[in-house]
Every structure is written in structure tokens, then in C-alpha cells.
Amino acid sequence: MEHLDPRIVRTREAVLDAATALLVEGGPDAVTMDGVVQRSRVAKSTIYRHWSGRDELLTEVFDHNAPHIDTPPVELGFREALEYVMAQVVDALNDPRWSELMPALMLLKMHEAGPARLEAELKDEQAQALTEALRRGVAEGVVAEDCTRQQAMVLLIGPLVFARISGLVQLDTGLAKRAVTGFLAVYGTQHAGV
16 A cells, blocks of 8 residues: 555545534535635645545545444354444444434435445445355354345344434444344244244
């Protein structure tokens, strides 16, 4: 990987921080190049050297702040692998900055290609990690082979998202473990122990 000049790194961080703050405070319409210039104190010409325009900058703001879901380590069995993925989902949903940006991403993905692409990549990353855990469950004989990734996402991640949005219950790893138990009650085989 190429080593960047620390001044460039600082400049990019200042612009991304300013654009993020504007987005959180006022939504997508608040992020203008003039607003970012004023907030970051970085010259407009410098900003345009790094980003071709507002849409590219907004996409990088989301990418810069987005939590990433890692595939579970190979040494973990099914249940531990699934709980590993679910703990990361809990962390992502509880990340204050990301929870402030998520509504804007959902709105912009309908109108702009960059945010739509990024949202699809994040979903794919999450789905890949979940698919790997499910593959282990099928291989261990504890998850029914007819369980699809979409069904698993609804039963596992759906309750966590609802908990975050509604605030009715605390979103923590305990809730994630209960979601895993509920999922296994539906898609577990007799060997699942539920």
C-alpha cells in the first residue's frame, strides 16, 4: 500500500469529518461543497483534487464511517461463528455515528449510484459472513439444509434492527444470542439442542 503524506491524510480526514457532521446535523441537503469548505477550512480546489463532486464525497463519507462485518474465524464451530457475526451486527447497530448516518444512506441509495453501490456492498459483506456461519451449521448437521440466507437474515438480524429502531428492548449480545436460539427453534435440526 502506498504511504500517503500526513498532510494529505489530515486534509482528507478534516473534509470527511466536516461532511459527516453536516450530514448528521442536516441530512443530505446540508452537505454542499461550500458548507464543507467552511466547516473543514480546506480550500475548495483542494477538495476537488480528492473528490470529483458532492456525490463522490458523500459516498466516501458513508464508506469511511461504515462498520464492517468480518467472516468468522475458521476455528469456530457453527454456534460460536454465528454468535461472532451477530455480535458484530450488534456493535454496528449500536455505533452512534453509524446509526445517525444510516437513515441518510437509505434515502440516498434510492437516488444516487454511489450510496446504492455502497449499501449493496455492505449487505453483501454481512450476507457473506452469515452464509459462512450457516454453511458450518449445515455441515455440523444442526441447521436444516433448506434454510436460505434471506430467511436467516430476517430471523437473526431483523429482531436486532427492530430493537434498535424501536428502543423497546436493549440491543446487546444477550438479545443476539436469543435471536440465535429463536432461529434454531425454526431452522435447527433435532441435533441443535433447542
